[in-house]
Structure formats: C-alpha cells, structure tokens
Amino acid sequence: MTRLVPAAVLLLGLPFALSDFWLFIAIEVLAFALYAVSFNVLLGYGGMLSFGHAAFFGVGGYAAAILLKRAGLPPMLAFALVPVVALVVSALVALLIGFFSVQRSGIYFAMLTFAFQMLLYTIALKATGITGGDDGMTGLKPPGVLGRPFYYYYYALAIVVPALYVLYRLVSSPFGFTLRALRANPRRVQYIGVNVRAHQLAAFVVSGAFAGLAGGLFALSTGNVFPGWLNWTASATPIVMAVLGGVHTFLGPAVGAAVYVVLEVLISGKTEYWPLAMGVIIVVLVLLMPEGLSGFRRKPA
Amino acid sequence: MIDLVVQQFAWVQSPVVVARQLLAGVSNGMLLFLISAGLSLIFGVLRIINFAHGALFMFGAFVAVSLTALAPETTGAFAAALIGAAAGLAVLGALLESGLLRRIYHAQHEYQLLLTFALVFILGDVAKLIWGREDHSVSVPSLLTGSARALGLTFPTYRLFLIGVGIVVAIALWWVLHRTRWGVFVCAATMDRGMLSALGVNTRWLFTAVFALGAALAGLGGALAAPIVAVGPGLHVQVIIDAFVVVVIGGMGSVLGALVASLLVGIVNAFGILAIPGAAVVLTFALMAVILIVRPHGLFGTPE
Numbered sequence: 001m002t003r004l005v006p007a008a009v010l011l012l013g014l015p016f017a018l019s020d021f022w023l024f025i026a027i028e029v030l031a032f033a034l035y036a037v038s039f040n041v042l043l044g045y046g047g048m049l050s051f052g053h054a055a056f057f058g059v060g061g062y063a064a065a066i067l068l069k070r071a072g073l074p075p076m077l078a079f080a081l082v083p084v085v086a087l088v089v090s091a092l093v094a095l096l097i098g099f100f101s102v103q104r105s106g107i108y109f110a111m112l113t114f115a116f117q118m119l120l121y122t123i124a125l126k127a128t129g130i131t132g133g134d135d136g137m138t139g140l141k142p143p144g145v146l147g148r149p150f151y152y153y154y155y156a157l158a159i160v161v162p163a164l165y166v167l168y169r170l171v172s173s174p175f176g177f178t179l180r181a182l183r184a185n186p187r188r189v190q191y192i193g194v195n196v197r198a199h200q201l202a203a204f205v206v207s208g209a210f211a212g213l214a215g216g217l218f219a220l221s222t223g224n225v226f227p228g229w230l231n232w233t234a235s236a237t238p239i240v241m242a243v244l245g246g247v248h249t250f251l252g253p254a255v256g257a258a259v260y261v262v263l264e265v266l267i268s269g270k271t272e273y274w275p276l277a278m279g280v281i282i283v284v285l286v287l288l289m290p291e292g293l294s295g296f297r298r299k300p301a
Numbered sequence: 302m303i304d305l306v307v308q309q310f311a312w313v314q315s316p317v318v319v320a321r322q323l324l325a326g327v328s329n330g331m332l333l334f335l336i337s338a339g340l341s342l343i344f345g346v347l348r349i350i351n352f353a354h355g356a357l358f359m360f361g362a363f364v365a366v367s368l369t370a371l372a373p374e375t376t377g378a379f380a381a382a383l384i385g386a387a388a389g390l391a392v393l394g395a396l397l398e399s400g401l402l403r404r405i406y407h408a409q410h411e412y413q414l415l416l417t418f419a420l421v422f423i424l425g426d427v428a429k430l431i432w433g434r435e436d437h438s439v440s441v442p443s444l445l446t447g448s449a450r451a452l453g454l455t456f457p458t459y460r461l462f463l464i465g466v467g468i469v470v471a472i473a474l475w476w477v478l479h480r481t482r483w484g485v486f487v488c489a490a491t492m493d494r495g496m497l498s499a500l501g502v503n504t505r506w507l508f509t510a511v512f513a514l515g516a517a518l519a520g521l522g523g524a525l526a527a528p529i530v531a532v533g534p535g536l537h538v539q540v541i542i543d544a545f546v547v548v549v550i551g552g553m554g555s556v557l558g559a560l561v562a563s564l565l566v567g568i569v570n571a572f573g574i575l576a577i578p579g580a581a582v583v584l585t586f587a588l589m590a591v592i593l594i595v596r597p598h599g600l601f602g603t604p605e
Contacts, residue, residue, distance in 0.1 A: 103594060107350070112594070119586040236414075239418075242411075243411060247411075275423075276422060278419075279418075279419040279426070282418065282422075283401065283419045283423075286405060286416045287404055287416075
C-alpha cells in the first residue's frame with residue numbers, strides 16, 4: 001500500500017509537470033500499457049502466444065472511429081459510448097477468432113491468430129465505404145475540453161487504471177491460477193477435470209476486449225486510425241513490450257510499454273531509422289535479457 | 302443480380318484471357334515457390350518461422366538492380382545478377398544463422414518470433430540505407446524480351462522463362478533432398494534432430510547449410526522477380542505474407558507442398574482478381590484459416 005501513494009501522486013501530478021507534447025506521449029503510454037498487460041494475460045499467464053493481437057487493438061480503434069464518424073449520434077453520446085463499444089466489439093471479435101484458435105496450441109495457435117488478423121487487415125483495407133480503406137479514418141476528436149491533452153490524460157487514466165485493476169483481480173483469482181497451471185502443464189490440468197479450451201477461450205476474450213479498449217482510447221488520442229494498425233508488422237509491438245518489461249510480472253509489460261514508447265519518441269526524433277534501432281534493441285533483448293527489465297528471474301507465485 | 306454475377310465471369314468465354322491469367326498465375330506461383338520452398342525447409346529443419354525471409358527475397362531483387370545496372374538489358378548482366386543474388390544471399394543466410402539464429406533454437410516461441418522480426422526491421426532499413434527509398438526497375442534481358450506464339454495465343458517469353466526456372470529448381474531440389482546423402486540428413490532432421498545428432502551427424506553445419514540454401518532460393522526468387530515488380534523497400538512486407546500462406550496450406554516442412562500450394566495460390570490470385578476484384582486476398586487468408594483449423598499440418602505436411 002505504501003508504494004501506491006507515490007505512484008498515485010506521480011500519475012495524478014504528471015499533467016502539471018509535462019508539456020502538451022510529453023503529455024500526449026504519456027497518454028500513448030497509458031493506452032499501450034493496457035494493451036501490453038492485456039496481451040500478457042495470454043502470454044505470461046496462459047502461455048498462449050497470440051501473433052494476431054494487433055487485430056483487437058485495431059478493431060477497438062476502428063469501432064471508436066466508426067462510432068464517432070458514421071453512427072450519426074450526438075458527439076457527446078458517441079464519445080461516452082466509445083469505451084463500452086470498443087470493449088464489446090473486440091470481445092465479440094475475440095470470441096469468434098478465439099473459438100477457432102484455441103482448438104490448436106503452440107505455434108499453430110500463433111499462426112491461426114495471425115491468419116485472422118490478416119483477414120481483418122484485408123477487410124479494413126478493402127471495405128473503403130466503412131473504414132476509409134488505405135487512407136484510414138482521420139479527424140476523430142473527443143468533444144469539449146477533453147480534446148486537450150491535459151484533460152484527456154485524466155480521462156485515459158480513469159479508464160486504464162480500473163481496467164488494469166480488473167485484469168489484476170482476474171489473474172489473482174482461481175481462474176488466473178488455473179491459467180498459470182495451463183501454461184505449466186495443460187495435459188495435467190485437463191486430467192483433473194478442467195475444461196482447458198473454455199478457460200483459454202475466456203482468457204482470449206478478456207485479453208482481446210481490453211486490447212480493444214486500449215485501441216479505442218489511443219484512436220481518440222491521436223485522432224486517427226489506419227489499416228496499418230492491423231497489419232502483421234503491428235503484432236510484434238505487444239510481444240516486444242511484454243518481453244521487454246518481463247512476462248512474469250503483472251506490471252512488467254506496462255513498464256515495457258513505457259520504455260518502448262519513450263524510446264520510439266526519442267529515437268525517431270533523431271533519425272528516420274527507428275525500425276533499425278528497434279531491431280537492434282530486440283536482438284540485444286532476446287539474446288542477453290531473456291527475463292526482461294523487471295524480470296530478475298522472478299516467477300509468478 | 303444474376304446478370305451482374307454472370308458479367309463478372311464473362312472472361313471465362315475468352316480463351317485469350319483465360320490463357321493469359323493462367324500463365325500469369327503459374328509464373329507468379331513459380332516465384333512464390335522459390336521463396337516458400339526455403340521458408341518451408343527452414344521451418345521443417347530449424348523449427349523457426351523465418352519472418353525475415355521476405356527481406357531476403359527483397360535483397361535478392363536489390364542485388365539484381367545493382368548488378369544489371371552495370372550493363373542494362375544484356376543477358377550476361379542478368380545471368381550474373383541471378384547467380385550473384387543466389388550466392389550473395391547464401392552467404393548472408395549462413396552469417397545470420399551462425400551469428401544469431403543458432404542461439405535461440407532452445408528458446409521459447411516468442412523469442413524466436415521476436416528475433417526473426419527484429420531481422421525484418423533491421424534488413425528493411427539496411428536496404429533503405431544501401432539502395433534508397435525509391436522504387437527501382439530492372440528491364441528484361443534482350444534474350445528474353447518479346448513473346449512466343451502458340452495455338453493462336455501469345456505468351457511473354459519472360460513468363461515462360463520463369464516457369465522453366467521454377468521447374469528446374471523444383472527438380473533440382475527434389476534430387477538433392479531425395480537422392481543425395483545430404484538430403485537424407487535434411488529429411489531426417491525434419492523428423493528427429495536429436496536422433497540425427499546422436500548418430501554423429503554434424504547438425505550445426507547442417508542447419509547453417511539449410512538456412513543458406515533457403516536464403517539462396519529467396520535471393521534467386523527476388524532477382525527473377527525484379528523485372529516484373531517495382532523493387533522498393535516495401536517489397537518484402539507483402540511477399541512474406543504470400544509465402545507464409547503458401548507454406549501453411551502446403552504443409553510446413555514439405556517442399557512438394559510448397560510447390561503445389563504456390564501454384565494454387567498463384568492461380569487463385571490470378572483468377573480471383575478477375576472474378577472478385579480486391580477480394581482475392583481475403584480468399585487466400587480464409588483458405589489458410591480453414592486449413593489451419595481442419596488440417597493444421599497442411600496438405601502435404603506430417604502431423605506433429
């Protein structure tokens with residue numbers, strides 16, 4: 001508890017200390033922290049490597065954009081509905097994709113999620129009338145003062161912190177412990193009478209839903225959403241963040257997200273070769289730091 | 302509604318269009334085969350999904366850009382480009398395997414995936430540093446320009462050449478894998494690496510050689526594709542996806558599967574463009590998902 005107070009002071013005080021530019025980056029960190037932690041519910045706890053998780057982040061972003069631009073609702077109402085719609089729509093998509101994907105495990109699971117993501121990417125690219133096709137959707141703005149980073153930051157905080165708390169309670173619950181057991185030895189868990197696929201599917205849906213929420217949040221912060229969010233190269237992002245922060249701690253991926261986002265801002269401000277720098281960072285990470293930054297060889301209890 | 306559908310398929314009546322699309326589909330399929338055969342072999346032996354394989358293909362195309370620029374449109378320069386791309390990529394492949402990939406064979410899937418992903422980003426940017434951001438074009442060598450006439454139809458010579466090369470490579474690969482001692486080791490490695498190693502085969506060297514062979518095939522494919530695509534830094538992003546779809550459909554680890562699935566995907570794409578413009582890609586991903594669900598080891602792969 002004593003560690004919560006300084007953390008709360010830091011998070012609540014940030015808007016007074018940061019410029020609008022860095023506040024914008026802080027909002028991005030919040031969204032990606034939620035994205036990476038939700039992804040890690042699958043990887044770190046369930047031992048399921050989703051290689052199509054950008055699908056849900058993207059679906060959440062598109063759900064928010066379509067709600068704001070095409071639903072014809074009053075801006076205030078549409079905006080208020082964004083978190084709910086982003087959650088529900090990505091949960092439904094995750095239910096559909098997950099239903100097929102959890103039939104397989106290991107690398108085949110990864111490839112199924114990958115195939116479905118590419119399917120959605122193609123749809124985002126080709127359904128020009130709804131998604132704007134190649135140009136994506138731009139000009140999304142939260143109404144009123146929320147359009148300013150100072151206020152939007154608090155809005156994002158008010159969504160991300162409770163969402164992380166829900167996820168934390170989930171992984172600390174009996175359900176969460178069953179997931180960890182599944183990572184360690186799925187066959188044995190099955191033998192004691194646990195429905196393995198149902199647990200995996202439930203984790204997949206929760207993970208996808210919160211990734212979608214993060215996507216919706218991020219779309220409104222940047223004001224746009226592009227099909228590239230759903231392309232295969234985007235699915236490396238949550239994996240890098242989780243592995244960078246350490247997959248064996250709950251908040252490790254959030255730390256990884258913060259480091260990743262800040263590094264991207266700093267490096268891409270200096271050179272256009274950010275992918276090259278990121279590639280080198282990943283190589284170093286994979287070869288030298290297999291437990292991530294916050295890992296220190298700690299395993300979940 | 303029916304009229305509209307019928308209209309979409311009006312080209313069926315035109316043998317010229319059907320023959321043209323078939324040729325385009327088969328020749329594109331042969332290019333796909335060159336890249337996916339290597340991807341499949343590497344997965345079969347090394348158990349690694351090499352996402353950087355598209356980047357190796359792109360490097361092959363860029364090498365062809367540089368080498369053909371020495372003497373544009375001459376057959377000699379083009380031949381040099383093909384050999385240079387294959388040899389150069391074999392060396393690069395051997396370096397990548399022995400320097401990086403070798404260290405993560407026993408790591409978890411996410412680390413393997415991340416490492417080949419890192420290579421995608423690194424190689425993509427290195428290509429930009431060397432060859433710039435703009436698209437390059439390579440002209441068809443003088444010997445292969447023009448077209449051949451048969452059955453009252455005309456076929457571009459270069460497309461026929463691509464099909465010929467594909468057939469030669471397929472036969473050569475079959476011979477190497479099934480008629481040489483080295484090929485027996487490779488096939489054994491796809492089944493049980495530990496046993497092969499215990500029997501005294503130097504699997505370290507075998508893995509390097511397989512990766513180098515896969516890279517050489519990708520490089521050759523890239524050089525062959527150079528005259529019919531825009532050679533730019535984004536080339537690899539789409540190519541790897543097509544190859545990946547092929548490998549999943551054909552069965553990971555199976556070269557025969559890669560051949561059949563390459564031709565299948567090439568032809569489906571060529572006719573899909575006519576039947577449902579823009580949506581042909583959806584078709585191939587849907588096919589890939591169905592295969593993964595009902596037959597995850599693919600058409601010709603062996604179940605785990």
